[in-house]
Amino acid sequence: MSATERSERTAVADAACTAAYDAGGGPEVGVALVAVGGYGRRELAPYSDLDLLLVHDAGVDVEALAGGLWYPLWDGGFKVDHAVRTVDETLTAAADDLKVALGLLDARHLAGDPNVTLRLRAQLFAAWRRDARRRLPGLRALTRARHDLVGELAHVSVPDLKEAEGGLRDATVLKALVATWLVDIPHTDLDQSRRALLDVRDHLQAAAGRATDRVAPELWDELAARLGLADAVAAQGHVRGIGRRIDHISRTTWRRVDAVLAQERVPTRPRRPQLERVAPGVALAAGEIVLEKGARPSADPLLVLRAAAEAAERDVLLAPATAARLGAESAPLPVPWPAEARQLFVRLLASGRGLLDVWSTLEETGVAERLLPEWSRVHGLPHASVIHRFTVDRHVVETCIEAAALIRTVARPDVLMVAALLHDIGKGGLVDHSVAGEPIAREVAARMGFAPDEVDLVGDLVRWHLLLSETATTRDPDDPATVELVARHVTTPEALSLLVALTEADCRAASAKAWSSWRAGLVRQLARRTLASLLARATGAAAPVAGEVELEVPAEVRRDPRAVAVTVEETVDGSRITTLAADRNGVLADVAAALAVQRITVRAARAWSQGPYAVSVWETGEREVAAAVLRERVAAIVDARLDPRDRIARMVRSTREPSVVVRPEASRRATVLEVRTDDRPGVVALVCRALAELDISVRSAHISTLGPQAVDVFYVQEASAGVLSEQRAAEAAHTLRGLLSATVDR
Structure with a gap:
């Protein structure tokens, strides 16, 4: 079968229609027999109908012709779908019914007056463009x-x-x-x-x-x-x-x-789209992510990830021409990947529904397999199980989309997202795909630059991603042996929480039936019992670790209890900012506010007490941080010459509800507050300021950005020392939750 055969079928049908028109005495003026739809496009399949329209000028009598035109075609074995209308009636039908309009856009003259067909087509297309x-x-x-x-x-x-x-x-x-x-x-x-x-x-x-x-x-x-x-x-x-x-x-x-x-109709001559810079080398133009003028993919191997992440997070189009250029010109990523590459890739995977179209573009332009050569194993692979609504590759993307909605529930969203991407990578062979996928997942995770323990975690998640769902539905959850089975393979609360999230994402991506309320209840019940078993085995939570190296205290800090020393050093992939000041309630909030005002993106931070002094270290991906300017901003905030609260409130806008949880199991010397929200400038400043106003002292902070989520853990005590009471801890969590919930765009 080929275009030639379709042309031959069309030619036979055309000849039959012309003959029928002539045999019926069809006039040469004022009436035309027109093919529409697939027949108009000359795309007849072996069993296609002939879509025909007998169109005529007003006042022309076609009753006799219409009465006998179709019989020769039926007798010839053709199936005919036909209509008889005036030109004006046809235009009205097209205006009233989109399906009719689509078929008429392919109108093709067969017999009769060609001027009628030409006039009809001209008016149809003019109306289609006018009313588009x-x-x-x-x-x-x-x-x-x-x-x-x-x-x-x-x-x-x-x-x-x-x-x-x-x-x-x-x-x-x-x-x-x-x-x-x-x-x-x-x-x-x-x-x-x-x-x-x-x-x-x-x-x-x-x-x-x-x-x-x-x-x-x-x-x-x-x-x-x-x-x-x-x-x-x-x-x-x-x-x-x-x-x-x-x-x-x-x-x-x-x-x-x-x-x-979405654009306003402006009666001016077209102008070139304006470029809005959204990341280094990446711009937004007319609703599409493109490259900035002068961007060189060959000199910036992270450019492809930066462009893809920006497009997915903004849920806009990654221009196919841009993706094709990135695929053809991008330098290979170094192995192992630098931390920024891994962060960008996690941002892409955790972008939610925006991932779908961007990943499709990456696939169609060959970029996906450049980033992940193992993708060819599952690309277009059908699922053997009928419960799956998608092919393996699409199911994996859908699993990432589902997992992105669960990153608030786990300690390592980056591990979750990569495990979601790789959980079915072993499919397509004769070996159990969980077994086959584990070594592949470990190899990929190591190439991405994960630490050895994180590589183990990704590998274990891929190996056991079916464990909870299969065990929960085939074993008695009340039997201690059932919990022991899970705990034998999932040995830490962190791994268990990741596995629960991956299980839910995997099931939801498969089909609605795969994550019924019944199955979800069984899985969660089993997970709760396993967690209780793991905690019972534990020897107790470790105390937060203070700064490993004692820093020299500058003279100005010794002299002035309000002075804050600021130093900046360049790192391999950004900068490290260190502050040291007399330990007082609110000093961390002041530093965090200054960073937010300067729009310095924080990737990770640590804070601890060094005797009577407070130390904080902030990691950022920005290479050029002006220490003098930052030092002045901190001083202005400390001296109340600059009030950053309104500016920070405008920055801290999020799309998802925050999570604020008290972790009583994490420490016996301090109360641990875990805050999860969208990664936005100013979140840390907002939280630290709120705690200071509650007269709660931040003794240690462990702040990290994992993909699009900020995971901030604060070890806090009463200002007079000591853990918070249950009531005070609940009050602090409630205050932070309300504060951050007020920033959600609804």
Whole structure:
């Protein structure tokens, strides 16, 4: 089956239609027989209907012609879908019904008066372009509803070549979008993909012996033979790959349509899009992430990750041309990856729903496999289990999206996100995929620069990612042996919390049935009992560690109890800021506020007491930090010459509810408060100031940024020393929770 055969079928049908028109005495003026829809596009499949329209000028009598026109076609074995309308009635029908309009945009003259057809087409296209801004939201809604109903050609178990997302209907919609003159598309890629999918449909209908667009499971083997492919798996890969390409073009085009529709109509000549710098080498232009002028991917191997992370977090398009350039020109990442690369990759994975389109772009441009060569193992791989609604690769991306919503619940969101990406990497072979995936996951984690204990944690999560769900549903949770089974493989509370989150994300990504309330209840019950067992075995929580090296106290700090010494040193991938001051309530808040005012992004921090002095060390990715300016900002805040509260309040805006938890098991000498919220400038300053106002002293702080989340742990005591009472701890947690909840954009 090929385009040639479709052309031949179309030619036969055209001849039959022309003959029927002539035999019925069709006039040469004022009336035309027009092919629309797939027939108008010359895309007839072996069992396609002929979509025909007899269109005429007002006042021309076509009753006799219409009464006899269709019978010769039916007698000739054609299935005919027909209508008879005036030109004005046709234009009205197109204006009232988007489906009718889409079919008419492919109108092609067959017989009769060509001027009628030309006039009709001209008016149809003029109206389509004129009303595009008004009609495209409706077409968008219609397209989404179809996608929700049918699913994605690249992933559903029984794909529909026509109606599925990434199918032939989407290719038709794309042509209609181009006809608005609002956007353009890569025509060559679309035409090649559409023709390839038409070939598949021709073979499918020939194999099935009937009109069908759905590939039933039993037809894959024969379809493979007809396509000249090795087996059913290869046939699925071929068909789903076409669907991916069309879907990627469709998603990209619709994002551009959305950007155009969001713009005000200004009657001025077009101007070049303005570039807004959003990260080093990366800019936002017309709703798409592009490279800044002068950016050199060959000199900045992190540029590709920076661009992808910015696009995903902002849920905007990573311009395909930009991604292709990054894929072709980017220097390889050093092995092991630097910390910033790992952070950017975690930001990308933890970006939520914005990950989907960006990862699709990375796949289509070959960047995904450059970043993760092991991705080829699962790319386009069908799931053997019917419970999965997606292919393995899409399931993995969906697992990352689900896991991103759970990062508040775990101590190591970066480990969770990488484990979510790699949990099914062992699929496609004969060995249990959990067993096969563990060494692969360890190798990838080590290459990404994780520490040895973190590599072990990623490997263990991949190895045992099915443990909780399988054990909870097949063993008695009241039996001590059940808990012992889990505790034998998951030996720490940290690993257990990560496994619980990964289990939930994996199940939710598989299907709604995979994470029912029943299954969720069993898993959580088993996890609670395992945690109790692990805590019972523990010898007790370790006290927070103070600064390892005692710092020399500058003379000005010895003389002035309000002075704050600030030093800055350059590190391999940023800067380290160290402050030292007399230990007083609120000093940490003052330093944190100064950093926020300077918009210095904090990646990690530590704070501790050195005798009567307070020391804090802040890690940032910024290489040029002016110590003198920062020192002046701290002094201004300490002396009340600068009040940063309003400015910080504007900075600390988040999208998700914060988590503030008291951890009584973490220390016997201090009360431990764990704060989790979106990583925003000013969060630490806000928390430290609130604690100071409660007359609570921060004795040690362990602040880190993991992906898009800030995880801040504060070891606090009463100002007069000693742990907080349960009531005071609850009051502090309640205050912080309310303070941070007020910053959530709802």
